[in-house]
Ligand code: NAP
């Protein structure tokens with residue numbers, strides 16, 4: 176490393192405990208490909224990449240933080256240090272914003288034709304696929320998720336997003352508008368609109384899908400011709416940095432995308448408040464979303480937010496196939512270890528099949544094989560951090576104190592890494608925090624209902640409104656319920672179906688605006704009306 180200073184972490188007890196837990200050194204590429212704690216370690220290629228010093232990407236160059244400090248990145252499967260990344264502060268954000276502004280105003284980016292821009296974005300998608308193995312492995316050691324899952328979900332979805340957005344670069348169109356102008360009788364005008372990039376965009380992303388969130392954010396920003404400063408999550412900065420290398424390889428001009436690692440309270444806050452930033456796009460907790468909105472007020476930058484959820488998953492007794500619905504309910508909450516903003520964390524089940532569904536989901540929960548993400552047999556990895564482990568176990572302990580029934584799970588698994596047992600809870604009431612608040616772990620609360628009239632208010636009884644699902648054979652009922660659910664996505668007889676073409680985002684406190692689809696392009700462009708007197 177150029178700099179060895181480690182970030183001082185006096186701000187939170189979590190961070191100080193994190194530095195105390197630090198065991199061993201970052202991967203040195205010298206023997207780390209051997210088994211580690213009886214589990215397969217990273218491949219030699221990734222070990223070599225991890226061993227290289229990590230820097231911010233600013234103006235097309237890899238640079239240390241201005242203060243020279245770094246912080247540790249941990250493998251959540253065992254708490255070992257796998258890399259050190261810049262602990263960036265407001266000075267680094269300043270430099271990145273300046274680079275983005277310069278690239279936006281006077282760099283070659285603006286001069287590219289839409290077709291040339293589209294081709295670069297397409298190449299980014301190709302490069303993701305070309306490096307799929309390495310990216311999946313990196314995502315696994317950084318976030319904890321099984322490598323096999325990252326390989327079939329996160330990585331191809333990220334590539335597909337860029338391929339989808341590449342096509343939009345040539346289709347950002349305005350309108351020709353016939354105007355009447357009643358106070359200018361007889362005068363004639365030619366009026367039209369254009370859609371222009373917003374300018375410099377700050378993007379702050381979370382740790383649950385580190386690479387995919389980079390794609391969701393950068394794809395539309397680049398398709399519409401913006402320049403970006405991106406801050407990845409402190410827990411999972413590595414795939415964004417590797418991705419920066421791929422951006423340069425794809426031919427993205429210098430300064431168009433700047434990647435700055437650091438903590439939310441310092442680097443993130445500086446970006447959200449920066450007067451040189453025209454728009455901030457944030458994904459994360461509702462709590463921090465509100466901080467972002469307040470920080471954006473200084474220069475009234477545009478804001479888009481993709482926040483939390485407590486999504487209802489509703490099973491009627493006339494499900495098309497009970498086994499498939501139980502599989503769906505289990506995967507709705509256990510996919511990505513429950514660390515999904517749209518996780519089906521509230522299971523609402525018609526009374527007649529309640530016992531079967533609860534025992535079915537619990538049986539599936541018990542069979543899930545927990546282990547390090549790099550183990551071939553692992554179905555569920557650790558939570559991302561000790562902070563999340565503590566948060567999830569705190570919720571479960573509160574649920575126990577409140578008198579809920581834990582059908583299965585309810586505790587941490589083992590004492591190494593941040594593993595939590597897949598958990599199914601019944602006998603709750605709507606006032607309990609486990610029913611109301613986003614736990615962001617593999618923990619589902621199941622509640623029975625008898626009539627749709629009583630189920631719907633319960634389903635909508637949340638400050639969140641990100642997603643919901645309905646399982647029934649009755650297509651008319653499915654449509655009626657879908658129309659009544661206050662959620663940005665409703666799945667019918669399926670769950671967790673995403674596509675680059677499908678808009679995703681929240682009602683209520685789950686967010687502002689939409690990710691993906693053509694709707695997201697509106698958030699990265701502004702409309703200019705041009706009127707020509709004839
Ligand atoms: P978070 O604090 O909302 O983090 C999201 C991003 O915001 C991270 O990059 C974070 O930086 C940054 N950030 C934090 N404070 C900031 C500030 N004051 N100004 C600007 N940026 C800031 O989420 P978390 O603490 O990682 O997780 C807490 C809970 O949030 C989870 O348990 C879950 O309920 C929810 N969550 C939701 C999503 C989602 O997809 N909607 C994703 C992750 C978490 P740091 O990395 O340094 O914190």
Ligand code: MG
Pocket residue numbers: 439
């Ligand atoms: Mg946080």
